Amino acid sequence: MIVNFCLKICYESSTMRRKQLLLLKVGIVAWLLVVYILFTYQPSTSSPSLSQDQVRLIKDGPVLPILLIACNREAAVRRSIDLLLKYRPDQERFPIIVSQDCGHKPTRETIESYGDQLSLIQQPDLSDIEVPLKERKFKGYFLIARHYKWALNQIFQKFKYEAVIIVEDDLDVAPDFYEYFSATYPILRSDPTLWCVSAWNDNGKAGLVDVKNGSSILYRTDFFPGLGWMMTKELWDELGPKWPRSYWDDWVRAPEQRANRACIRPEVSRTRTFGKKGVSNGLFYEKHLKQIHLNEVFVPFTKLNLSYLHQEQYDPAFEKEVQNSQVVSLTEVKSGRLTQGVKYKIVYHTKDVFKRTAKALGLMDDFKAGVPRTGYKGVISFFYGNNRIFLAPGNNWQGYNPSWS
Secondary structure, X not given: OHHHHHHHHHHHHHHHHHHHHHHHHHHHXXXXXXXXXXXHOOOOOOOHHHOOOOOOEEOOEEOOOEEEEEOOOHHHHHHHHHHHHHHOOOOOOOOEEEEEOOOOHHHHHHHHOOHHHOEEEEOOOOOOOOOOHHHHHHHHHHHXXXXXXXXXXXXXXXXXXXXXXXXXXXXXXXXXXXXXXXXXXXXXXHOOOEEEEEOOOXXXXXXXXXXXOOOOOEEEEOOOOOOOEEEEHHHHHHHHHHOOOOOHHHHHOOHHHHOOOEEEEEOOEOEEEOOOOOOOOOOOOOOOHHHEOEOOXXXXXXXXXXXXXXXXXXXXXXXXXXXXXXXXOHHHHHHOOOOOOOOEEEEEOOHHHHHHHHHHHOOOOOEEOOEEOOOEOOEEEEEEOOEEEEEEEOOOOOOOOOOOO
């Protein structure tokens, strides 16, 4: 019995020592872990939204703020914000910043009613602006240019973002609006021959685009479309110091600013304007803008290979496609008797022929700094009677003529 008792004591003592050793080992590991953390952890010195990284990633994509330009249209701004919020996949990746000019209280209260779903910044300079006597009726364009400059300085200089998507308070957005910009951002970043991405197709009427099968088609264009567009900080560093006092969009389209760079634009628009009333007083609205078809099919652009938009791939393929298309007349196109599934080309050599042809087909027929809307290397691509049609210059085309307007 005494022997059994001694064995029991020895066994319990041995078990206790093993437990003590185990606890000691666990304690040593925990202590080493604490020391490692103390010596390697470096606390952040800035807000995550203000990171200085060239490409700031949250979860699965870059941070792309939405800058909404607003003034005094509370109903319009509510409509725009509602859709931006409805389709926004992630608040951290796509912070919405509304920049308000005009000091209009009802509009400000409308914006503030959304609480922390967005941020409001207010243009502080509400002073009258000097306008040349002959341009008094265009005063609104001077105010808008001033507002844009201030707002973009806030985005890039104060908030330190690396890119921005700009919309105005009279735009509807498509369900894949954010997906579109997420996918094209890396292309914009990696190709120096690009300087913007736009959600807009100037010739995006339902009868001029491939609504059924063309929602995923993207193009390069020499024409700056605007109306929902993305730019980088580097471009603002270039344009900001010489920003014009008025007519900023036409100024951007001038050769001095464009510098032979292109934008990306979709076959089917990802924005649509409902702003008949505004500074432009409904210019082109009833004839063109009102009829733009807004995309309704969500396209998973981030899962598609968009490398074809890089100039070294795009240009040879595009030029071959146009060159190999069958030449037809305006009359033949209008007849509706062309064989479907074949690509066709209408050739123009003069400004008058271009304008006459464009007008007959329902295309926008104006030029900015010699560049036709949606044009790339002088070519307009559109859909007509279930056929792809190119309105293209002759083979001896020497480039855009700034005198064409």
